[in-house]
Every structure is written in C-alpha cells, then in structure tokens.
Amino acid sequence: MAVVIVIDDEPLQRGILKAILMDEGYEVYTAESAEEGLKIIGEQDADVVLTDLNMAGMTGIQMLEHLPDVPSRPAVVVITAYGTINSAVEAMKKGAFDYLIKPLEKDVIIHVVAKAAERMALLKENIRLHNELFSKFNMDGIIGRSKKMTEVIDVVRKITATPVTVLIYGESGTGKELIARAVHYNSPRKNAPFTPINCAAIPDNLIESELFGYEAGAFTGASQRKAGLIESSEGGTLFLDEIGDLPLLTQAKLLRVLQDKEVRRLGGKDTIKINVRLIAATNKDLEKEIEKGKFREDLYYRLKVVTVTLPPLTERREDIALLVNFFISKYNAEFEKQISGIDGRALKLLSDFHWPGNIRQLGAVIERAVLMADTTVISLDDIKSELKQPVSCGIMDIEIPDEGIVFEELEKQLLKQAMQKANNVAAKAARLLGMSYKTFWYRLEKFGINIPTGTRPPKDAAHGDL
Ligand SMILES: Nc1ncnc2c1ncn2[C@@H]1O[C@H](COP(=O)(O)OP(=O)(O)OP(=O)(O)O)[C@@H](O)[C@H]1O
Ligand SMILES: [Mg+2]
Incomplete structure (x- = not known):
C-alpha cells in the first residue's frame, strides 16, 4: 500500500488526518514541521505528501522547492485555508499535485489522496519498465537503442539459453565478436572456454591441425599428440570468425564434426565425443560464395540455424551519441581522465561521418580524444585530424x-x-x-x-x- 506523509504543525489536525488515512489502509507517517517532513520523505520512499502550507519555520511552498527534482518524487497535496487560494495556485506552479481547502471534508481527502497514490503507482511502474528496458539495451556492454540493434539484442537474448548454431553477418568492426561473447557468457556454457579463431589468419595447411588436433607422427614435425581447439573448447563455445575463408576440404570435415558431435585427431583412429557450441561470423555473402563454388551449401544450412545481421554504424547513426558517451566513460576509467562530454560541433561531425571501420573506428577516435583533450569537453580540434572527411561537394574541389x-x-x-x-x-x-x-x-x-x-x-x- 502507498506510503503517505502528513505534515502539519497542529497536533489535532495531524491526528485526524492520520486516522482517516490509516483507516483507508495507507502506511502513514506524520511530521510537525516541513523540515522534519523532508527528512521522513527521504527515509520512507514516500508516495504522497499531505502538507499544510502555513507552518512555523519552513512553509509548505518552501518544502516543495526542497524536494529533489527526480521523476520518483512524491505527489504533494497542499492544504490551504479558505481565502488563501493564491498560495494554493503558487504551490501548483511549484509542482504540487493538488490542493485541499479547509475546512477539510473526509470524502474529499480520501478521494484526492487516492488519486495521488494512483498517479504515483503508475509513475513508479513506468520508471521500472524504463529501467528494465534500459538494462536490456546495455546487455553486456552492447550499446545500441536503434531499432536494428534492439532487434539484434532481442535475438541474442532468445538464443543464449539454447545450444543452436549462430551465424553472424557484419562488416568489419560492427561487433561480431562482441555478440559472440555475449551469447557465450550469457549461456549455461559460460564457465567453459570461449575460443575465438580467425580462419582468415591461419594458413590453409595449419587450420586442420589447429581445429582437430593431431596424434604423434601424424605428419612431419608432429612429435607428440596435441588436442585441437574444438576438443579443448569442450563444454564451451567455438567462435569461427571469417568462416568464409575456411578451405573447402576443412569445411567438409567441420560439417561432419557438427553432425556427428565427435572429432577425430589428424592421424588418429578413435573419435572423441564433443559438446561444443559453434558460432560463426563472416562479412562475406556466403550465398554468393556458394554460387562461386567457394563455400559448401550443406555447411551453410547447418550454420544458419539462427542468423544475426549487424548493421553498419551508418545505418544506425542514432546510436552514435550513446556510443560516444560509452567510450568516454570507458577511456576515462582507463586513463584516469575526467572528460565530461563532447561539444555539439564535434558530435555533429561524428554523426555525419561515413565510418568505414564502424564501431571499432569510433572507439579509437574517442580513445585518442580522451587521451589528448586539454579541457574536460571533447571539441572539434580533438577529433578532426582523425576523420578523413567524406567528399561532400563538387568533384573538382x-x-x-x-x-x-x-x-x-x-x-x-x-x-x-x-x-x-x-x-x-x-x-x-x-x-x-x-x-x-x-x-x-x-x-x-x-x-x-x-x-x-x-x-x-x-x-x-x-x-x-x-
Ligand atoms: N554495440 C556495441 N557497443 C559497444 N561496443 C561495441 C559495439 N559493437 C562493437 N563494439 C566494440 O567495437 C570493437 C569492435 O568490435 P568487434 O571486434 O566485435 O567487431 P567485429 O565485427 O568482430 O570486427 P572484425 O570483423 O574486424 O573482426 C570492440 O572493441 C567492441 O567492443
Ligand atoms: Mg572480429
């Protein structure tokens, strides 16, 4: 039930109001001055304050001015004497919810307080929903409130608890690895390894021994048995970045591992049961790669149980300001700086830029700006040398x-x-x-x-x- 604070310097009136409201089921606290009232409001997370206006010491109006200007501040109902309606009007201007005129009538008191309590309940519910939503947007440091990112985060939430394979599409620097990590660290596998492998960075002749491992003597130089990355990710998640660059033969072997849920080391006879979730990422169009004969169609269908497509930063410019603030806080902490924000002109330049390196590039620009800024606000001078201007007008200039x-x-x-x-x-x-x-x-x-x-x-x- 709602918490009501009654503030009045007349003990009799205080007592009557308290009795009426307690009868209605409210949790009631009383104060004999505005000062004491403010203290109780702070302590009790009050929903409604019923206060007299004319009191010795601080008046009801002054008390209103002292209430913190936050959305959760209580609804204030002021009590004013007949003939002093002007002060009630003033109180309303200062943010009071409603007023009561003396002599007070029981039914009116009950009605007005109920209305105020109802409004507060609604407000609190809104604040709760907002907070819930906001924490959702910030899932594990994935910043983004744009429609496209909200959709991505929704999908991520839905799939974390399941073991499904995920295929992440996105240009360089759009957050593919960040998403893969979020899926892993929010899944029941979070205490087992997360193993990222960049298929494009491992030479073709080494990728199989890296993935599947080998027995001693499997090939020249294999002096002792070595477990592959699939095997050593047991219970966890394998993140195959740039999967479009995996050689065709390795693709066939990977498909078999996924289907049979077992792996055989190079040169080995026995198979080893595995329980590993696969997340793959690419910035290539795999369907085009299939047409060109560079990617196996069967593996493609095995991978794309769920696909997540990360939009380039230019398709979600509304997230730029949010990301800038995120990176400022991050680098403030890292470099022990106290940058408080960015000025309008600098933010405009960032918002209009074409961001070929996407969020990674934005992060790097802010990192440098936080490090170099001489004042507490990042300005155009701190960032402009980092940004190659897009060509904006006539071809000749x-x-x-x-x-x-x-x-x-x-x-x-x-x-x-x-x-x-x-x-x-x-x-x-x-x-x-x-x-x-x-x-x-x-x-x-x-x-x-x-x-x-x-x-x-x-x-x-x-x-x-x-
Ligand atoms: N939505 C986001 N919120 C906060 N930080 C992000 C977001 N997306 C990406 N980043 C940050 O940007 C950087 C690049 O992200 P990440 O490495 O995940 O991109 P990628 O798509 O894997 O890039 P590449 O294709 O080049 O490997 C990382 O530092 C990451 O933390
Ligand atoms: Mg990556």
Missing part, C-alpha cells in the same frame, strides 16, 4: 588531406553522389562521371552500392567493355 585518402572510398562516394545527382538515372550518372554505362554498372556492383530495381542493364552487359 577535392583536397587531399595530410593523412592521405583511401582511393576506393573516394570512388565509392563519387559513384553514390553521381547517382544522387542524376536522380538514380544510371545513364545520366555515368555521363556525369565520364564513364561508359557498362563500366559504371560494373563499379556500382563492385562496391555493393544499392542499385535501383528496374534500371539494371542486361546481365552479360555488366562485365562488357571495360
């Missing part, structure tokens, strides 16, 4: 910045701009860039720029006269 440019990025920007300028009429855009129509299409496809449907040239034409 491109200035090469001191750090140099990534030529392909520049080309991509130009292609996009030309399409925009030509209202998505490809022939016109090609003319603007002095390219043949076919060359233009080839380059759009190469950079994966969205091609408006209906304007695509015949399939064999795209690779024609280059």
Whole structure:
C-alpha cells in the first residue's frame, strides 16, 4: 500500500488526518514541521505528501522547492485555508499535485489522496519498465537503442539459453565478436572456454591441425599428440570468425564434426565425443560464395540455424551519441581522465561521418580524444585530424588531406553522389562521371552500392567493355 506523509504543525489536525488515512489502509507517517517532513520523505520512499502550507519555520511552498527534482518524487497535496487560494495556485506552479481547502471534508481527502497514490503507482511502474528496458539495451556492454540493434539484442537474448548454431553477418568492426561473447557468457556454457579463431589468419595447411588436433607422427614435425581447439573448447563455445575463408576440404570435415558431435585427431583412429557450441561470423555473402563454388551449401544450412545481421554504424547513426558517451566513460576509467562530454560541433561531425571501420573506428577516435583533450569537453580540434572527411561537394574541389585518402572510398562516394545527382538515372550518372554505362554498372556492383530495381542493364552487359 502507498506510503503517505502528513505534515502539519497542529497536533489535532495531524491526528485526524492520520486516522482517516490509516483507516483507508495507507502506511502513514506524520511530521510537525516541513523540515522534519523532508527528512521522513527521504527515509520512507514516500508516495504522497499531505502538507499544510502555513507552518512555523519552513512553509509548505518552501518544502516543495526542497524536494529533489527526480521523476520518483512524491505527489504533494497542499492544504490551504479558505481565502488563501493564491498560495494554493503558487504551490501548483511549484509542482504540487493538488490542493485541499479547509475546512477539510473526509470524502474529499480520501478521494484526492487516492488519486495521488494512483498517479504515483503508475509513475513508479513506468520508471521500472524504463529501467528494465534500459538494462536490456546495455546487455553486456552492447550499446545500441536503434531499432536494428534492439532487434539484434532481442535475438541474442532468445538464443543464449539454447545450444543452436549462430551465424553472424557484419562488416568489419560492427561487433561480431562482441555478440559472440555475449551469447557465450550469457549461456549455461559460460564457465567453459570461449575460443575465438580467425580462419582468415591461419594458413590453409595449419587450420586442420589447429581445429582437430593431431596424434604423434601424424605428419612431419608432429612429435607428440596435441588436442585441437574444438576438443579443448569442450563444454564451451567455438567462435569461427571469417568462416568464409575456411578451405573447402576443412569445411567438409567441420560439417561432419557438427553432425556427428565427435572429432577425430589428424592421424588418429578413435573419435572423441564433443559438446561444443559453434558460432560463426563472416562479412562475406556466403550465398554468393556458394554460387562461386567457394563455400559448401550443406555447411551453410547447418550454420544458419539462427542468423544475426549487424548493421553498419551508418545505418544506425542514432546510436552514435550513446556510443560516444560509452567510450568516454570507458577511456576515462582507463586513463584516469575526467572528460565530461563532447561539444555539439564535434558530435555533429561524428554523426555525419561515413565510418568505414564502424564501431571499432569510433572507439579509437574517442580513445585518442580522451587521451589528448586539454579541457574536460571533447571539441572539434580533438577529433578532426582523425576523420578523413567524406567528399561532400563538387568533384573538382577535392583536397587531399595530410593523412592521405583511401582511393576506393573516394570512388565509392563519387559513384553514390553521381547517382544522387542524376536522380538514380544510371545513364545520366555515368555521363556525369565520364564513364561508359557498362563500366559504371560494373563499379556500382563492385562496391555493393544499392542499385535501383528496374534500371539494371542486361546481365552479360555488366562485365562488357571495360
Ligand atoms: N554495440 C556495441 N557497443 C559497444 N561496443 C561495441 C559495439 N559493437 C562493437 N563494439 C566494440 O567495437 C570493437 C569492435 O568490435 P568487434 O571486434 O566485435 O567487431 P567485429 O565485427 O568482430 O570486427 P572484425 O570483423 O574486424 O573482426 C570492440 O572493441 C567492441 O567492443
Ligand atoms: Mg572480429
């Protein structure tokens, strides 16, 4: 039941109000001055305060001004004498919920306090929901409130408790490993190993011995038995990053391991039962790799039980401010700095940037800014040298910045701009860039720029006269 604090310097009135409200089932505390009332409000997590306005010492209005300006502050009902209605109006302006006029009537008191208590119950429920939602957005340091990230986090929550295989898609630096770790560390497997392996970083001739292990004498140089990474992740999670780079033969062996739930070391006869969850990640389009004969279709279907697609940062710019604050706190703690925030112009630059390195790049920019900033607020000067400006206007006035440019990025920007300028009429855009129509299409496809449907040239034409 709601907690009500009655503040009145007249003992008789205090007593009557207390009796009426206790009868209604409220938990009631009384105070004989505003000062004492404030103290009790703080101690009791009050829902409703019923206070007289004219009291010796601090008045009811002054007490209102002393209440903390937080959403959970109690609803205040002021009691005013007939003829002093102006002070009730003033109290309402200061945030009182309602007022009662003396002489008090029992029914009115009960009605007004009930209304106030109901409002507080609603408010508290809202605050609880908000907190719950907010903690959800911050699952294990995964920052993001955009629709796309919220959807990702929802999926992650649903799959952590299950043993299903997960396939994570995303450009470099979008958080694929972060998601994989979140799945593992929120799953019942969290006390067993999480083993990340970057398939692109291990030479083809070593990947199998790394994954499956080997017996002594399996190949030249295998002097003693070694367990593979699959085996040593027993009970835990194996994270195969860049799975699109796994050689075809290894793909076949991996599929068998997944299907049979057992592994055989290279040169070994016996199989070893395993219980390992697989999470795979890639920034390649695996369906295209299948078409090219570079990825096994059967493995693909085995992997994509659940897929999670991480949006590039430019598709969730509304998360940038949140991420910036997150990284400021993180690097404040790391470097023992006290940066309090970022100014508007700097945030605007970050919000408009094209972020080829996604969140990893944003993190690095803020890390450097926190380290270098001379004042407590990050400004344009602290970040601008780190950001290569996207080409923003006429083709002729491109200035090469001191750090140099990534030529392909520049080309991509130009292609996009030309399409925009030509209202998505490809022939016109090609003319603007002095390219043949076919060359233009080839380059759009190469950079994966969205091609408006209906304007695509015949399939064999795209690779024609280059
Ligand atoms: N939503 C996020 N909230 C907070 N930090 C993030 C988020 N996404 C990514 N990061 C941080 O950005 C960095 C890059 O993330 P991660 O290594 O997971 O990316 P990746 O997709 O695996 O990149 P790559 O393809 O280059 O391997 C990490 O420091 C990670 O903690
Ligand atoms: Mg990674």
